[in-house]
Amino acid sequence: MDREMISRLSHVDHPINSPLDDESVRRLLHRTVDRGDERVLDLGCGEAAWLLRTLATHPDVTAEGVDNSAQALAKARKEAADLGVEQRLVLHHQDASEFASRQPFDAVLSVGATHAFGGLLPTLDAAHRHIVPGGRVLVGDAYWECEPTAAAREMLGEYEDLATTMDRVVAHGWTPVFGHISTRQELDDFEWCYTGSLATWALDHPEDPDSAEVLAVASTHRSQWLHSYRDSFGFVTLVLRRTSE
């Protein structure tokens, strides 16, 4: 089974493809899109869960999403049609770092997709290029809760502790106006949903030629999570404004 399909199967039970629950998402969006007529961009939107929630609750918001996964965007398109918001959503199938728009956006989101830009600060630089003066950026990224194992670093990449992460964001010209640190329950739920959805599909489709492989992917992932990074992995989502324009 290809990686895209595994990725899609893996979060059927967790539509936000990042470790945040529905209430956290609602609160963060409320702090990011509050006027109700904003133009919103999501870089690395996946199935556009953040944008679809925003469009569903704000009838005058318009949105654009960018992702390099055709399957995720197809799912986003279908969901948008089901919700009746497809007229207000434009989806771009391309590398988020190459996205360009003639008109700036009131809010730029990028959650769990900083690798597309080479890290958190380059993601903020990209968002800055797309926002109006006074606009808001909602960005979510990992940090180390404690010293990571070598295996965790190798698997997940290089991050800082939370305080250093914040210091760097502020030194880069941004002021946090809201934030959310994913709780242990949100982090664990995300992993249980990921491995559980894959395992459930595999057990429900024992005759499928991909069944054994999908079960093995779930098992390997669960083992890596518990042995390598559960204690050290943290996730923070920030609502930011430029400190000065």
Ligand SMILES: C[S@@+](CC[C@H](N)C(=O)[O-])C[C@H]1O[C@@H](n2cnc3c(N)ncnc32)[C@H](O)[C@@H]1O
């Ligand atoms: C962890 S998912 C997060 C999706 C979404 N932001 C959310 O929170 O539900 C990361 C997304 O980034 C996308 N992505 C990764 N690299 C990308 C790139 N270079 N350009 C565009 N999208 C990218 C993936 O396809 C995936 O949909």
